Amino acid sequence: MRVRHGPGAAALSVSGLTVDYGPVRALREVSLEVPEGGFVAVLGGNGAGKSTLLRAVSGVLGFHGGTVRAGDITAGGRSLRGLRPDQIVAAGVVQVPEGREVFARMTVGENLRAGALGVRRDRRRTAATRARVLELFPVLAERDRQKAGLLSGGEQQMLAIGRALMAEPRLLLLDEPSLGLAPIMVERIAETIAAINRQGTAVLLIEQNAALALELAAHAYVLEVGRVALSGPSTELAASEEIRRRYLGSAGADDDEPADVPERTLTRWAG
Amino acid sequence: MSTIVEILVNGLASGAVYALIALGFVVIFKATEVINFAHTSLLLAGGYLVAVLHDDIGFAGAVLAGVAATAVLATLVELVVLRRVRTGGHATLSIVTIGVDIVLTVELTRRIGTEVLPLGDPWGDRVVRIGDVTIAQTRIAAFAVAVAVIAAFLLAFRFTSWGVAMRAAAENRRTAALMGVRLGRVSAGAWAVAGALAALAALFMCVFPTPGLDRTTSLAALKALPAAVLGGIDSTTGALVGGVLIGITEAAVVGYQNDVALFGGGFAEIAPYLLMTVVLLARPAGLFGTREPARV
Numbered sequence: 001m002r003v004r005h006g007p008g009a010a011a012l013s014v015s016g017l018t019v020d021y022g023p024v025r026a027l028r029e030v031s032l033e034v035p036e037g038g039f040v041a042v043l044g045g046n047g048a049g050k051s052t053l054l055r056a057v058s059g060v061l062g063f064h065g066g067t068v069r070a071g072d073i074t075a076g077g078r079s080l081r082g083l084r085p086d087q088i089v090a091a092g093v094v095q096v097p098e099g100r101e102v103f104a105r106m107t108v109g110e111n112l113r114a115g116a117l118g119v120r121r122d123r124r125r126t127a128a129t130r131a132r133v134l135e136l137f138p139v140l141a142e143r144d145r146q147k148a149g150l151l152s153g154g155e156q157q158m159l160a161i162g163r164a165l166m167a168e169p170r171l172l173l174l175d176e177p178s179l180g181l182a183p184i185m186v187e188r189i190a191e192t193i194a195a196i197n198r199q200g201t202a203v204l205l206i207e208q209n210a211a212l213a214l215e216l217a218a219h220a221y222v223l224e225v226g227r228v229a230l231s232g233p234s235t236e237l238a239a240s241e242e243i244r245r246r247y248l249g250s251a252g253a254d255d256d257e258p259a260d261v262p263e264r265t266l267t268r269w270a271g
Numbered sequence: 272m273s274t275i276v277e278i279l280v281n282g283l284a285s286g287a288v289y290a291l292i293a294l295g296f297v298v299i300f301k302a303t304e305v306i307n308f309a310h311t312s313l314l315l316a317g318g319y320l321v322a323v324l325h326d327d328i329g330f331a332g333a334v335l336a337g338v339a340a341t342a343v344l345a346t347l348v349e350l351v352v353l354r355r356v357r358t359g360g361h362a363t364l365s366i367v368t369i370g371v372d373i374v375l376t377v378e379l380t381r382r383i384g385t386e387v388l389p390l391g392d393p394w395g396d397r398v399v400r401i402g403d404v405t406i407a408q409t410r411i412a413a414f415a416v417a418v419a420v421i422a423a424f425l426l427a428f429r430f431t432s433w434g435v436a437m438r439a440a441a442e443n444r445r446t447a448a449l450m451g452v453r454l455g456r457v458s459a460g461a462w463a464v465a466g467a468l469a470a471l472a473a474l475f476m477c478v479f480p481t482p483g484l485d486r487t488t489s490l491a492a493l494k495a496l497p498a499a500v501l502g503g504i505d506s507t508t509g510a511l512v513g514g515v516l517i518g519i520t521e522a523a524v525v526g527y528q529n530d531v532a533l534f535g536g537g538f539a540e541i542a543p544y545l546l547m548t549v550v551l552l553a554r555p556a557g558l559f560g561t562r563e564p565a566r567v
Contacts, residue, residue: 060449095449
């Protein structure tokens with residue numbers, strides 16, 4: 001197993017995180033941990049609070065009218081709570097937002113350059129990082145001078161990941177990278193994410209595609225209405241009847257209506 | 272024939288100055304989505320500083336000091352006033368700038384009074400004659416300086432990290448923040464640049480054939496707002512094209528005022544706004560403006 005749970009060494013540690021959007025509570029005492037260099041997935045349906053979790057980690061809840069009510073977020077032992085988004089990037093925690101959000105009116109090259117704005121590096125190091133990113137995504141080198149808005153969905157996802165890598169993150173946060181992509185492209189993105197992780201970058205992956213997430217990650221958490229409902233090693237979760245019925249859509253399961261499954265059984269793995 | 276050449280040359284020169292001002296509107300809008308209604312009073316402040324300083328520290332020194340001080344003043348407006356307003360809405364912030372404009376204008380008007388202040392420029396009322404076309408030296412200086420400054424700005428906007436950060440923030444503030452762009456710095460920088468451009472524009476608005484700086488200078492400068500809007504308030508290209516269009520329109524209306532007497536004597540004053548209205552009827556986002564893409 002790739003998981004190396006060690007106190008103090010976590011790339012990301014979230015404890016008792018509670019987040020509100022005005023009167024609406026989006027996260028309730030969520031705790032999770034991404035070990036240094038580890039690969040952790042967060043599963044859950046729409047509105048489970050997955051994106052809220054990433055917004056809180058990246059310090060951009062304010063853009064959505066959200067606030068952290070309680071709990072702490074630390075990266076490499078350093079608290080991120082209350083830091084500005086740029087300070088969090090400088091601390092090595094970088095997010096690839098949902099829906100890719102490349103800068104459509106800027107060229108591919110400029111997008112990559114924008115990814116390096118959050119870290120102070122000399123030219124040579126930035127060039128080396130850029131070379132590594134282009135090695136990972138050769139298509140971006142071909143499209144260097146094209147407007148990012150003209151790329152295909154898959155290429156935009158590659159650009160969004162490449163842009164984040166320009167900051168040389170210690171922890172990469174990915175919000176639904178498979179969303180809206182063709183199956184073949186999902187496969188390629190998945191391979192790349194695994195490769196990025198093998199090169200030493202810790203990954204926190206948010207996914208609705210549970211099969212994909214459990215295949216990639218060593219450890220997974222399931223969020224339901226703002227709480228951690230389940231957690232455990234991916235292999236165990238993938239084997240569990242609960243997960244198979246609710247998220248993997250195994251035969252006979254009614255995967256449109258996860259609420260049909262009794263809530264009680266889910267709490268077996270809680271905490 | 273000479274009339275039309277003079278109109279074009281004069282229009283181009285004053286258009287270049289309008290473009291400087293319009294660029295200020297656009298830069299601030301791109302960085303913060305705020306329309307800065309205090310822009311022309313900042314311009315007035317810049318011109319006033321040049322007017323009071325040039326006797327003591329010379330023209331060049333006064334221009335440098337005026338440009339620097341206006342950049343600082345604009346940054347202070349952003350830091351002290353706008354950043355403290357935590358209502359969130361961009362429309363609210365735009366209205367706050369109207370308040371700032373009133374405060375600045377009242378104070379400057381009090382200081383200027385009814386005087387017309389010379390700016391101590393070296394060109395005076397000298398003219399250049401090419402054939403039977405007469406061009407004031409101030410127009411040539413205005414055009415040359417505006418073109419050089421705009422070119423420098425556009426190069427910086429396109430190639431420097433500052434420019435990349437500005438454009439990233441303009442496109443999507445949240446994503447720019449996720450990439451580590453310091454939004455506070457971006458907007459403070461935008462205000463500083465806009466202030467500097469405004470002070471420089473003030474200089475050329477107050478030299479020959481204008482007698483000097485008076486309290487209505489800011490009103491004349493406000494014609495750059497229709498320039499920015501008709502070009503597309505979020506487009507630098509639009510600011511340049513809009514500025515030149517307004518400049519030439521104004522020069523043409525003045526040049527042919529006997530032919531447009533039908534509209535009355537003050538037609539040159541309203542022509543820019545009329546042009547803006549016509550353009551917006553055809554293109555609601557302005558000539559080069561981007562329509563906000565609908566987010567799903």
